[in-house]
Amino acid sequence: MADSARIRKLEEQARQLRRDVVDMVHKSGDGHPSPSMSVADIVTAMYFDVLRIDPSRPEWMDRDRFVLSKGHACPVLYAALARRGYFGIEELPTLRSIHSNLQGHPYAPKTRGLDATTGSLGNGVSVAIGMALAARMQERDYRVYAVTGDGELGEGLIWEAAMCAGHQKLANLTVFVDNNNYQSGGTVGEVSGVYPIKEKWEAFGWTCRMIDGHDMGQILDAVDSARKEKERPSAIIAKTVKGQGVSFMIGDNSWHKRIFTDAEYASAMKELGGSK
Amino acid sequence: MSDIANTRAGFRDGLVALAEKRDDIVFVSTDSVKVVKAEDFAKRWPERMIEVGIAEQNGVAVSAGLAASGMTPYLCTYAGFLTMRACEQMRTFVAYPKLKVRFVGVNAGLFGGNREGVSHQFIEDIGILRAIPGFTILCPADGDQVKQAVLASADTEGPVYIRIGSGKEERVFPDGTPFRIGKIRIIGSSGRDVALFCHGFVTNRVIRAAAELEKAGVRATVVEVATIKPLDVAGISEVLGKCGCAVSIEDHNVIGGLGSAIAEVIAEHAPATLARLGLQDRYGESGHPDELLDAYGMSTANIAETAKALVARKKQGLRRFRTEQA
Numbered sequence: 001m002a003d004s005a006r007i008r009k010l011e012e013q014a015r016q017l018r019r020d021v022v023d024m025v026h027k028s029g030d031g032h033p034s035p036s037m038s039v040a041d042i043v044t045a046m047y048f049d050v051l052r053i054d055p056s057r058p059e060w061m062d063r064d065r066f067v068l069s070k071g072h073a074c075p076v077l078y079a080a081l082a083r084r085g086y087f088g089i090e091e092l093p094t095l096r097s098i099h100s101n102l103q104g105h106p107y108a109p110k111t112r113g114l115d116a117t118t119g120s121l122g123n124g125v126s127v128a129i130g131m132a133l134a135a136r137m138q139e140r141d142y143r144v145y146a147v148t149g150d151g152e153l154g155e156g157l158i159w160e161a162a163m164c165a166g167h168q169k170l171a172n173l174t175v176f177v178d179n180n181n182y183q184s185g186g187t188v189g190e191v192s193g194v195y196p197i198k199e200k201w202e203a204f205g206w207t208c209r210m211i212d213g214h215d216m217g218q219i220l221d222a223v224d225s226a227r228k229e230k231e232r233p234s235a236i237i238a239k240t241v242k243g244q245g246v247s248f249m250i251g252d253n254s255w256h257k258r259i260f261t262d263a264e265y266a267s268a269m270k271e272l273g274g275s276k
Numbered sequence: 277m278s279d280i281a282n283t284r285a286g287f288r289d290g291l292v293a294l295a296e297k298r299d300d301i302v303f304v305s306t307d308s309v310k311v312v313k314a315e316d317f318a319k320r321w322p323e324r325m326i327e328v329g330i331a332e333q334n335g336v337a338v339s340a341g342l343a344a345s346g347m348t349p350y351l352c353t354y355a356g357f358l359t360m361r362a363c364e365q366m367r368t369f370v371a372y373p374k375l376k377v378r379f380v381g382v383n384a385g386l387f388g389g390n391r392e393g394v395s396h397q398f399i400e401d402i403g404i405l406r407a408i409p410g411f412t413i414l415c416p417a418d419g420d421q422v423k424q425a426v427l428a429s430a431d432t433e434g435p436v437y438i439r440i441g442s443g444k445e446e447r448v449f450p451d452g453t454p455f456r457i458g459k460i461r462i463i464g465s466s467g468r469d470v471a472l473f474c475h476g477f478v479t480n481r482v483i484r485a486a487a488e489l490e491k492a493g494v495r496a497t498v499v500e501v502a503t504i505k506p507l508d509v510a511g512i513s514e515v516l517g518k519c520g521c522a523v524s525i526e527d528h529n530v531i532g533g534l535g536s537a538i539a540e541v542i543a544e545h546a547p548a549t550l551a552r553l554g555l556q557d558r559y560g561e562s563g564h565p566d567e568l569l570d571a572y573g574m575s576t577a578n579i580a581e582t583a584k585a586l587v588a589r590k591k592q593g594l595r596r597f598r599t600e601q602a
Contacts, residue, residue: 061346108344108373116344117373120364126334127369130341130349137302137323137347160334167329 002220006049010216013083014044018245019274020079020092026265027093030104034243034255036076038180038213039147042238043068045219046145047080055085058113064142065131067116069124070149070178071105072257078102078111086113122155124148125175129165132173132233143227147176151183154192159204165233166205173233174226175206178213180242182253201235213238246271281419281447283440283477284312287380290426291350295321298430302326302342304351306335311382312352332357336365336377343375348430355381355388355439356398359405370435371410378429379437384415385527386555386572387477388441390565399555402504403532405437412436413505415475415534416455417448421502424455432457441477444565448479458503460511467495470583470590471515471522471548473538475501477565478525478574485579492580494587507537509545516546521586525579526554527569549590551582 018040025031047053051064068077075095082089087101094100101110105119115131118124128146135142148158165173177197185191201208207229211218219238226234242256243249246268260268295301295317303317305327318325326342328335332353339349351358358366358381370377381401383389389397405411412432416425422440429436463483470489474482479500486496499515501508516522522542524535535552542548553573560568569575 065345116341117369120368123333123337123365123369126337126365127341127344129334130338130343131345132341133326133338134342134345134347138345157333157337160328160331161337164328164331164334164338168326 002217007216010044013048014041015272017044017076017079019272021075022268024075024092024095026260028095029259030096031075032072032257034249035073037244038240038242039073039178040076041214042176043076043080047084050223062140062142065115065144067124067128067146069118069146070152071119074106081113121152122157125161132170135172143172145174147178150179150188153194162204169231170233171229171231175235177237178240179237180240182242184256197237206235207232208235210237213240214244279447281445282443283419283422283445284443286419286422288312288314290423294430300348302347302349304335304339304349306332306353308353332362333365336362337369339377340369340375343377348376350378352380355384355401359401367408371408374434377435382440384439386560386568387527387565391562393562394559397560399529402528406505410434415439415502417479418445420451421455428455428457445477446480458506460508461500463498463500466497468518469495469587471497471519473499473501474525476527478527481576482525484576488580509541512541513546516548521549521590523551523583528554530554531557551586
């Protein structure tokens with residue numbers, strides 16, 4: 001179990017990343033705010049606790065890798081990279097602007113510290129598998145983490161990847177499913193019939209855990225358990241809330257991709273403990 | 277005619293030669309070990325042989341992850357299962373981030389797909405990839421040229437696509453003939469009457485057509501364009517400037533492939549007349565490979581006749597031009 005000081009620190013960091021998301025989407029006037037909010041705690045746990053990384057050496061071959069398969073949630077990933085010092089925080093509001101290093105969806109060659117180009121849904125687990133296989137071939141002990149959405153599980157390629165990683169016994173691979181239960185067009189249950197999720201991963205030879213994706217202790221414990229696996233890749237189904245942290249975004253799926261009015265911006269920042 | 281230079285074996289031999297020298301070489305199979313008879317590779321380097329099963333999109337995206345982590349993956353399967361089924365993975369996850377994944381597409385063209393029929397005969401692969409920024413596209417003429425292309429492209433920046441066939445290809449060049457990426461190759465002597473641009477498994481037919489033309493008093497230049505991208509625009513322009521008319525011969529749809537590429541050079545750099553032989557924007561069918569090429573406009577006789585007609589038109593045009601000047 002993670003101690004409470006460590007958890008409190010991560011929770012404060014997650015609030016910071018959420019403020020960064022609101023701020024950059026507001027200033028840029030574009031982006032996906034609520035999908036970033038649901039995955040903010042997982043991304044925080046990754047970049048501020050779990051990942052073995054060195055921001056001064058983004059190309060370090062032995063670093064852990066992180067693949068945001070639900071690439072539209074990149075505002076929170078950019079915030080994490082900036083707060084870890086891969087680039088300046090002042091770059092964040094350039095999101096989605098011409099000549100920015102922060103593309104609308106993640107593009108690894110442009111953004112320092114970014115491990116994978118993603119955005120088109122369904123592909124990130126496969127890319128992560130390639131990275132995990134390379135670790136095995138090169139006898140490196142780095143681990144690979146990926147996050148998919150739950151709507152994203154509608155992509156057939158996800159299940160090609162699930163079959164492959166199970167077959168290859170990639171114990172160095174951990175995939176989070178950000179189970180916020182919404183996709184662009186409505187709830188996941190209504191739109192795509194993807195449930196049950198856990199049994200599917202298990203059927204492909206994965207160890208699968210269900211957690212509260214906003215409970216930092218549960219996130220860290222699930223990662224610890226995944227690290228102990230010897231033969232099976234790990235799937236962590238993280239029950240999350242789309243828009244988590246900003247009450248008026250919760251339950252209103254229009255925030256999948258929507259910009260803030262000045263009043264909404266002020267209200268969101270206040271709720272997240274910001275100065276404005 | 278019976279001198280076989282198997283392109284699938286050529287790929288496998290090139291891959292083995294590379295793997296003997298370098299430990300970054302990986303063979304990614306989508307159940308394609310038997311397709312290219314790569315059992316030897318699988319036995320010698322089991323840790324560098326990744327079998328993903330019949331799952332091409334996964335094969336391509338896994339290769340992207342391998343390449344992003346310092347490996348050089350070679351992914352070989354049917355040309356259309358790569359360039360069509362996994363097209364988006366080839367573009368967004370490999371070409372866009374400039375990753376060094378090598379794709380080898382089998383059963384390309386009518387000749388490569390032959391008796392399998394349209395589902396396994398791919399006449400659009402070059403057109404699809406030519407429209408994607410960042411690809412190097414290679415169309416070697418025979419088995420040993422495939423091996424040489426595999427060796428030559430090992431360190432090429434970004435993704436590479438090598439177009440191969442069914443394994444029943446004729447020899448065109450002596451073994452060991454180097455493969456130069458990005459340069460045209462003039463085969464035989466240079467004639468100034470007409471240029472014959474080609475690549476791949478129709479090359480011998482074009483060489484034979486040039487010999488027939490020679491007997492009829494028409495001097496042709498046979499130009500092998502084995503690198504379709506990046507295209508040797510200067511080399512092609514120079515030939516076009518000398519000949520003034522050209523025939524392109526390709527086992528591919530005439531839209532998007534070599535004929536289109538030559539037409540672009542003509543339009544932008546070197547005015548000339550052009551006739552495009554290949555699939556005339558239609559599908560093929562099952563059949564013996566040589567019968568198919570004959571039936572779909574790529575017979576030696578049709579290449580020669582098309583060239584003669586172009587040369588006659590050119591001479592007529594010149595006469596008219598001279599009359600008008602006088």
